[in-house]
Amino acid sequence: MASVEETVRGLKYDDNGLIPAIIQDRASKQVLMMAYMNVDSLLATIKTGKTNFWSRSRKKYWVKGESSGHTQDVHSIRIDCDLDTVLIEVTQHGAACHKGYFHCFYRRLDEAGQWQVTEQRVFDPEKVYKK
Amino acid sequence: MASVEETVRGLKYDDNGLIPAIIQDRASKQVLMMAYMNVDSLLATIKTGKTNFWSRSRKKYWVKGESSGHTQDVHSIRIDCDLDTVLIEVTQHGAACHKGYFHCFYRRLDEAGQWQVTEQRVFDPEKVYKK
DSSP states (O other): OOOOOHHHTSSOOOTOEEEEEEEETTTOEEEEEEEEEOHHHHHHHHSSSSEHHHEETTTTETTTTTTSSSOOEEEEEOOOOOOOEEEEEEESSSSSSSSSSSSSSOOOOTTTSSEEOOOOSSSSSHHTOOO | OHOOOOOOOTTTOOTSSSSEEEEEEEOOOOOEEEEOOOHHHHHHHHHBBOEEEETTTTTEEETTTTTTSEEEEEEEEETTTTTTTEEEEESSSSSSSSSSSSOOOOOOEOTSSOEEEEEEOOHHHHHHHHH
């Protein structure tokens, strides 16, 4: 039987060693965000029960909520048919989006072809990230 | 005011001109699949009300359901805070996964670190794709 590390290494990563991870809220089923993981951050996610990612812009590991306190408790980890996308169900503490919304998809395309904000902020990013 | 084409061109695409699109079932809120769009397939999705993608492996456009009949009616299109991921809510006809499952995330990581199939097939891929 494969070890968890072999299972994780058996997934399909892109040329940068990354796999997209869709994060879904367990209670509301809202898709909260998408971010990228590598082997080490996925293993850390499994081991700690908190979501860990790789930041493509900052080129470093990050634990969701490390600055804001808005961590995500992992409930389940699923893989798709092609082994190249992860779906993680979580309990979200606080809010997922660094812009202050509960989730990152707070803008909807309207009939005129414009993005409309449909959600209300649940925290003030300036206060949370200045702490 | 920007045209819908300007709105679509204003998103952030990767080096191959692609943006990931998460597809979620409106009724069950199940995340069905993730696939990639470029400017033209996202515009076609908006115009036709059916999901259109770009296949990275086959290097061609595809309409979801073009072989199987399992099309997706678009209900809403959302964009994330970073303008680099699309979330589309759909009504799924038939099933989303080409392996015969309603959705692509039919395997869950168990406590031993193995992928376990947790769903049942809703169609036989050999019959559907041989038609």
